[in-house]
Amino acid sequence: MTKYLAKIGLEMHCEMSETNTKVFSAARNEYSESPNTNVRPLDMGFPGTLPVVNKEAVRLALMASMILKCSQPEYMYFERKNYYYPDMPKNFQITQETKPIPVGIYGEVLFECGDELKKVRVNNIHLEEDAASLDHFFSTSNIDYNRAGVPLLELVTEPDIHSAKEAVAFLEHMRSVYQYAGISEADSKKGQIRCDVNISLMDAELDESNPENWGTRTEIKNVNSFGGVRDAINYEIERQTEVLENGGIVEQETRRWDEESGTTIRMRSKADAIDYKYFVEPNIPKFRITEEWLDEIRKTIPELAMDRKKKYVSDYGLSSYDAGVLVKEKAISDYYEECVKVGIDAKVAANWVTVNIVGELNKENITIKEFYITPVMLKQIIDGINEGLLSSKQAKEVFFKAIEERKEPKNFISKDNAQISDKDELARIIVEILDNSPSQIEQYKGGRDNLFDYFVGQVMKSTRGKANPVMTKEILHEELDKR
Ligand code: ADP
């Protein structure tokens, strides 16, 4: 039986949510509001309207191109991709197809997949406009033009991905890049990320670097969730394996992912491929991308997740795992950095954020931006611990109480509930308890070691939990040894 190697290439579309306006019109770039409210005549394809290129969209696209180690074009222009579909009233999409006009060509992405570092080559990244969105009902469909003209970045990889796991790790990495670079929220739940997945199988014994050894690919169009990408790949690998095992040949065709049945379904074969009749968009003059502008953009590339992760491990002494949890979402990493900035110890802050805070966000299903406790408030709790006013248990109680009552933690921290860390006072309490427990002491001395916890419990009971636990144990051992 032949062993197969899957070759997977992705065409990842990401809406750039961080520009104020659309890519060729002055309509606001906000399509989650009421349908058809952020629309200009251009977005509706009215005759006589002319596109104006959004400089910020080009700037961010060029920044993405640099992060992906692509080369940038000297000149830029756009092209028309002609087709008819109700979501595109102009009957063409303005895009970039012919090299070297895209915002970037020939780069690479390094990303973590489990414990491994993987590399995927980038064929190109280009800037285009999104189509309107269609809502299908029983017998009618509604069109929302809010999405028409939203800037869209399309990243085309070489088929260097080999499994569903790698594909998802790649997409998660790219989502993080877009978020950290301020290009997009890259929220797949909002439909901001959509992928075409190309898959083929080849004989695993043959040389992968020679394209002649690659198998025939199928293309799965418009998969709109990471889970969908994972399942579609796994399904398609299985389907193609079966075709090949039975002596058949994989046809080059376009398929779609059907979420409901969990299968891919044939749409059309390559022979029926659409001819888009590309030509240069005549209403957008070719414009120069100067070296000065590129240098300026290069200087503004922000610190990305991988850089922050390295910093957390080397400068803050965090484990690679904790650092990974912290940088996964930019907003959480920003929150963590703010904690360190206000003076919380980096390790202590990491522990609070990754355990208590992320736990609370998950439980309440809210984002860190909606979370009540600010880094400054968290510091009040940490100071309480450091000053001996709170045990770690009490600190957690204060944390939850502050969230529940929406009052700053300092309101719940006072000298009254301070931990008892005074050695003489603790010794006095412990001696009194032991004096009143002769039979338990006898049993303890007779070998019932677990009675030690009973004594600790008695101390906690009589101090209402305020006794410093470490000191309590120390003194108990001393006093019991004396008897
Ligand atoms: P098209 O315009 O027909 O979609 P492209 O050359 O733009 O073709 O390729 C689209 C995607 O298909 C790219 O991501 C590329 O890596 C991928 N691809 C090309 N050949 C194969 C193959 N044999 N197996 C898997 N993916 C492939």
Ligand code: MG
């Ligand atoms: Mg394609």
